[in-house]
Amino acid sequence: MRIGIAGITGRLGALCAEEVVASRLDLAGGLSRQADPARHIVTDPAILADRCDVVIDVSSPEATCAHAEAFARAGCAWVIGTTGFDAAQEAAITQAALTIPVLKAANFAPGLTLLLDLARQLGARLPADEYDAEILETHHRQKRDAPSGTALAIGERFAEGRNVALANVTEIDRSGLRGEGAIGFASLRAGQIVGEHSLILTSGTEQITLSHRAFDRRVFAQGAVKAARWLAGKPAGLYTMTEIFEA
Ligand SMILES: NC(=O)C1=CN([C@@H]2O[C@H](COP(=O)(O)OP(=O)(O)OC[C@H]3O[C@@H](n4cnc5c(N)ncnc54)[C@H](OP(=O)(O)O)[C@@H]3O)[C@@H](O)[C@H]2O)C=CC1
Numbered sequence: 359m360r361i362g363i364a365g366i367t368g369r370l371g372a373l374c375a376e377e378v379v380a381s382r383l384d385l386a387g388g389l390s391r392q393a394d395p396a397r398h399i400v401t402d403p404a405i406l407a408d409r410c411d412v413v414i415d416v417s418s419p420e421a422t423c424a425h426a427e428a429f430a431r432a433g434c435a436w437v438i439g440t441t442g443f444d445a446a447q448e449a450a451i452t453q454a455a456l457t458i459p460v461l462k463a464a465n466f467a468p469g470l471t472l473l474l475d476l477a478r479q480l481g482a483r484l485p486a487d488e489y490d491a492e493i494l495e496t497h498h499r500q501k502r503d504a505p506s507g508t509a510l511a512i513g514e515r516f517a518e519g520r521n522v523a524l525a526n527v528t529e530i531d532r533s534g535l536r537g538e539g540a541i542g543f544a545s546l547r548a549g550q551i552v553g554e555h556s557l558i559l560t561s562g563t564e565q566i567t568l569s570h571r572a573f574d575r576r577v578f579a580q581g582a583v584k585a586a587r588w589l590a591g592k593p594a595g596l597y598t599m600t601e602i603f604e605a
């Protein structure tokens with residue numbers, strides 16, 4: 359299986375490339391804004407797509423629309439780990455998934471994938487008028503987007519359990535009183551922290567906290583390669599990490 363990495367020069371992309379090689383798969387090359395022919399790194403997504411069965415994309419939201427077009431045209435499967443998309447970029451991903459298999463996951467760690475399901479269950483079972491929901495995430499100082507993609511995914515799954523639309527109850531950068539039924543987000547940025555997420559549910563008499571801490575960025579790289587192996591050859595559609603762990 360030929361795997362390409364979009365964002366191969368980045369913190370996670372470089373580890374994904376190492377993991378592909380360690381897994382004895384064929385590293386077909388990578389994408390960056392700076393070509394490097396000696397390492398098969400190109401700037402044009404169409405050129406990479408022609409060399410690959412699947413691309414692991416851990417680059418930047420700004421690159422997404424061009425990637426969607428190129429990978430769909432080439433029929434190349436697309437594993438997306440990038441976070442921080444706007445509505446147009448999300449629409450480009452949805453459109454591409456009509457033509458090619460796309461797996462999108464804000465977090466490739468197995469433990470976090472399971473935590474999403476637990477968040478949905480807690481949302482369904484803890485009454486919104488009794489339990490306040492807050493999501494706290496902590497990352498390294500270089501992270502660009504906030505809240506993290508994972509924090510938003512936890513919020514979405516919890517809101518799904520509560521049967522509400524996250525957009526209607528989200529509180530970010532708040533001032534003043536918390537709203538009734540709000541799902542609040544807080545972000546810390548410091549040093550080289552790999553990634554920590556907590557869903558904190560508090561009533562007048564107790565607190566439940568679901569927490570996940572990634573100690574080593576390799577947990578994401580290993581999950582991304584597992585996703586690439588699973589996705590190659592699947593029918594067109596939009597998949598998540600949950601399907602892999604249920605398989
Ligand atoms: N799903 C998951 O489990 C995880 C997801 N992530 C996400 O992955 C993404 C990358 O994170 P990280 O590796 O820390 O970031 P880095 O900044 O270290 O790497 C970003 C990579 O993307 C490339 N890039 C940046 N801007 C563009 C652009 N406009 N067009 C094309 N390529 C571009 C850079 O290449 P160059 O500068 O050479 O052009 C670089 O290779 C983030 O969105 C992050 O949130 C991170 C960890 C886990």
Ligand SMILES: O=C(O)C1=N[C@H](C(=O)O)C[C@H](O)C1
Nearest residue numbers: 441464465501506507508553
């Ligand atoms: O940028 C990161 O580093 C991470 N980004 C992902 C996110 O936004 O959720 C996943 C992980 O927590 C690390």
